[in-house]
Amino acid sequence: MILASAFSAANLHYLMAGLGITIAVSIISILISFIFGTIFGIILFEEIPYFTKTVRLVVNTIRNLPLLLLIFFTYFALPKLGIQLNAFNATVVAMSVFESTMVAQIIFGGLASIGVGQIEGSISTGMNKMQTLWYIVLPQALKNSIPPLISQFISLVKDTSLATAIVLTDVMFRSQVIYGQNPNYMIPMFALVTALYFVVNYSLSLLSKWFERKLEV
Template sequence: MSGAFSLINMHYLLGGLVVTIVVSVISILISFVLGTLIGIILFEKVPYFTKTVRFISNTIRNLPLLLLIFFTFFALPKLGVELNAFAATVVAMSVFEASMVGEIIRGGLLSVGADQAEGALSTGMNKVQTLWHILLPQALKKSIPPLISQFISLVKDTSLATAIVLPELTFRSQVIYGQNPNYMIPMFITIAIMYFIINYGLSLLAKWFDKRMV
């Protein structure tokens, strides 16, 4: 059993943890930017454009993330877009999470009182200035806890990339216990602890923001 925790295995497993973290961070940043834009579009109700964005966003949100990962990795090359496992995972997760973030941001904007916008417009601000300086900052502040919760799900969902052989944490644990079935339980426990540390840290951050906003 102790062989499962050999220096070589732990070094290999930590390399997978690095891949998981890098994929998560990049996907979080991209999905946050895209999701914020989607949320604004959904909130502003731009004729025709908003309906199109809402349809696409709703469609993506109701698809399995694994299906999107398969599509970016296996189907896009048929359309002339070649992506390696890392890029395919980032693209799929960013698009999927952006649709989720968009709804969170839209909800945050709706939670800001209409009187805030009316007051800003009455001072001479235009709609863009009102959105950027008054509505969006308040909406983002209110959206922080649900955003962090969504990003916790994103970190856990990186394990789905095992299906396209991305050498992240779960995949590397499979490689290790594939050498010796007796290593399976130790590896499951080890990666569970690693995922727990990352996600529990994020959940504590969400609670901290919650208390700050009360």
């Protein structure tokens, strides 16, 4: 009886709408952080005078801060500076900034793993430094970085739940609303939310394996 009422059509519809918000925040943050993280990773690898040191300082600082602190800063502090963001946009900005630094380190590691001999060999064939990076080094680095990138993006999906602190109406927040109406719904909601997060993250794992197979062809 409790399960039937907990999983009523209205509750499930309400929860699925929250899952849509979780997925939307995750996808947007993944895309933004991948783009900027790759750029930052390349800058770290190339050792550009002065510029690389600045980027390294920013990356090392942000990646060692709590993500929740960044979420609070974007939602509560930025309005004091004249930048007003709703819960959705504040979460995307905070997660994109934080994850970009994580991706930067992963991409840098992937680039650094490529043998110096390959770089020297490509340059000796007449390629310039940029061509060597674009055609030889970066494709291999991205392939090597797929497993840690997927692990990081899975963490990103799970970390969206932190945004309940600023009342982002994601799947976790909505489950709290549902069992707040009836404490007996708590365990069913926890079980369902656990299953939903598993499905989303397992799908990411399958996607990473598909990418790896494509790159091996």
